[in-house]
Amino acid sequence: MSPVNDVLEQLARLVRARKRAVMATVVHVVGSAYRREGARLLVDENGSTWGSISGGCLESAVREAALAALAAGRPRLLHFDMSADDDLVWGLGLGCNGRIDVFLEPVAACGPQGPADGAEAGAPGYHETVLKARQEGRRLAVATVVAAAGGGGPPGKRLYVYEDRTEGTLGDDVLDHQAAEDARELLAGGESRSYLYRVDGERLSVIRDRAAVVARRDEAGQVQVFIETIAPPPRLFVFGAGHDVIPVTEMAAQAGFRVVVVDNRPAFATAERFPRAHRVVRAHPDELPHYVALDDDTYVLVMTHNFHHDAAVLRRIWGRAYRYLGILGPWGRTEKLLGVLREEGYPVDEHLERLYAPVGLDIGAEGPEEIAVAIVAELLAVRRGAGGGFLRFRRGPLHQSHRAG
Secondary structure, three states: OOHHHHHHHOOOOOOOOOOOOEEEEEEEEEOOOOOOOOOOOEEEEOOOEEEEOOOOOOOOHHHHHHHHHHEEEOOEEEEOOOOOOOHHHHHOOOOOOOEEEEEEEEEEOOOOOOOHHHHOOOOHHHHHHHHHHOOOOEEEEEEEEEEOOOOOOOOEEEEEOOOOEEEEEOOHHHHOOOOOHHHHHHHHHHOOOEEEEEEEEEEEEEEEHHHHHHHHOOOOOEEHHHHHEEEEEEEEEEOOOOOOHHHHHHHHHHHEEEEEEEOOOOOOOOOOOOOOOOOOEEOHHHHHHHOOOOOOEEEEEEEEOHHHHHHHHHHHOOOOOOOEEEEOOOHHHHHHHHHHHHHHOHHHHHHHEEEEOOOOOOOOOHHHHHHHHHHHHHHHHHOOOOOOOOOOOOOOOOOOOOOOO
């Protein structure tokens, strides 16, 4: 489960227990920061916290501000400027060099204290809507008013933008229309960020440049809207249920993948061996079409340790819709597997760009746990569109705009 999902699950538990809380969300970043837009910290009425919004440098300040916002019962937008090296203010330094906006949103339990998230009575709250979309595998963008200097609705108003419809409102029809268009554009790229809107009758202006949002957000009439993209967790099918698959499953689940383990051996393919797996399927490779549905956001690992089983799996999935196919073992073994497919008429050379073999990043890994680190790191590199090299050679921004969930 992803960290954001963990926070939302905990928020759902607090709401059911009728406990008050504040959801702190990073809604805008200019420059370098440890976490990006969409990172969350949940603070309950007792001061307990879940999640994170930085490397530890902002959590204490945000926790105190969150408790004050909870007492006041009003949302609040915090601004942190870490672009200047001022140790008198920031102590020993933060390891960041950016400007960060954090939106604090008190969340009341459904019941006598009122509906959650400022929603209309009887309407599902933000956490319910997002969790449902993720569970159903639906893509969703959520536009939230986080600051308004006149125009638009009050902070906390939301517009939910699906691929085929919208729900809710930001408080103005013209604003809703434009925000929905921007949300779908961001949804296509898997990006989350804040925009500034200014509505004057039927006319609307938009500021999308990150630095300009910071410079002009206090101008009269500007409405800062955070548009967050919610994608279903990527699926990872692991074929094989040997001992070395256990740490892969654990780490991949922690990294946000929905892991499905597939093996035909009753003693190995059990839920007890893979508690972090979303599902454990006991099936022979010939039965895979009945149990495995692939799409262009599916990741596949072949780790059966059996040449004939590996070949059988590849016969069933080769060339189908998947984003990543990793095969455990040295290249010579994979070359023999591909040779078998070629002899049988499979279009091997047409799909080699999605093949990762030997699987994993080259970190000199030894043993199941280290190999799992190398494999999951490669999965994340592919997912983020990153090269997987040493950051010591990077002189530009550490965080680029990548397709993500």
